[in-house]
Amino acid sequence: xxxxxxxxxxxxxxxxxxxxxxxxxxxxxxxxxxxxxxxxxxxxxxxxxxxxxxxxxxxxxxxxxxxxxxxxxxxxxxxxxxxxxxxxxxxxxxxxxxxxxxxxxxxxxxxxxxxxxxxxxxxxxxxxxxxxxxxxxxxxxxxxxxxxxxxxxxxxxxxxxxxxxxxxxxxxxxxxxxxxxxxxxxxxxxxxxxxxxxxxxxxxxxxxxxxxxxxxxxxxxxxxxxxxxxxx
Numbered sequence: 001x002x003x004x005x006x007x008x009x010x011x012x013x014x015x016x017x018x019x020x021x022x023x024x025x026x027x028x029x030x031x032x033x034x035x036x037x038x039x040x041x042x043x044x045x046x047x048x049x050x051x052x053x054x055x056x057x058x059x060x061x062x063x064x065x066x067x068x069x070x071x072x073x074x075x076x077x078x079x080x081x082x083x084x085x086x087x088x089x090x091x092x093x094x095x096x097x098x099x100x101x102x103x104x105x106x107x108x109x110x111x112x113x114x115x116x117x118x119x120x121x122x123x124x125x126x127x128x129x130x131x132x133x134x135x136x137x138x139x140x141x142x143x144x145x146x147x148x149x150x151x152x153x154x155x156x157x158x159x160x161x162x163x164x165x166x167x168x169x170x171x172x173x174x175x176x177x178x179x180x181x182x183x184x185x186x187x188x189x190x191x192x193x194x195x196x197x198x199x200x201x202x203x204x205x206x207x208x209x210x211x212x213x214x215x216x217x218x219x220x221x222x223x224x225x226x227x228x229x230x231x232x
Contacts, residue, residue, distance in 0.1 A: 003063045037112065044110050046093055054083065098128075107206060111199030118206045127176050127203055135176030135207065142178050142210045149182035153189060170194065172227035177204040177211030184214050191220045194230045 001024060009016035039048040057079060065072040094117070095105045103121035117128040126136040135141065149171065156167050166188045171180040174195040184191045193214070195201050201222060205215050214220055223230060 003067060007063065007066060040110055041112060044092070045115075057083065101126075107203065109199045109202060111197050113197040114199050116197070116199040116203040118203055125206065127207070129197075129200065135178070137176070137207055137210045145176070145178035146182035149179040149184075150186075153183050153186050166190070168192075170231075172230075174200055174204050174215075174222075176207040177214045178207070180220065181211030181214040184217055184220050185212055189219070192223060192230075193220055194223045194225050194227050196224070196226055198224045 005017075005020055009020055035048065035052075039051065043051065061072065061076070061079060064075065094108050098105050098108075098117055098119060101119055101121075103119035103126070106118040106120040106125070108115065108117040114129045115131070117131075119126045119128065124136045124138050127134045135145070149169075153167055153169060156169075167186065167190065169183045169189055169191045171183060171191065171193045172195075174180060174193055180191065180193045183189060191214075201215060201224065204211065208215070215222060
């Protein structure tokens, strides 16, 4: 930005200064939107960073060529060699980062709200949301989360005027799906599951063996939404 100001508004013209600052503000707004809603969902964090670094280097090279042609000719070969090295980076650094847990990365997805990672270890499968443990398939964890879905259904007397023991059940937050799966296992149960992140819904399919396949169950209405908005 200082180089642009030097090249474009060196005469101190108020109009040129204003246009440069306006372009900077507009670029910041557009960049924030594009990074969160376009680049990361389509390319992932690593590729997006490389793309942005490349774009920044190209702009910097153009400015250097305009401001100091002699320095540009000296530094251009070094810059070209640096970007050639980028071609040898691994296609994804997500696996090596999570390798510190000692488990294999079975699946991961960078969504708008969450980065969901499924790890497969020798004794358990785990789900991480933005690097934090969310669920696993150990018997104790599954039993605990299943009780959260079973107890309310058992205590609900049923809807007035409805078929015997018909229940309307809402689960906010899917996670590994054990709670929703336990509730869906009861007969005459109409289940809505509201999950903010579509990536979590796709990740929960890796826990079908403990959630009863709740994600694809025809008896369950899976909704990608905010829980408060849905209730409102």
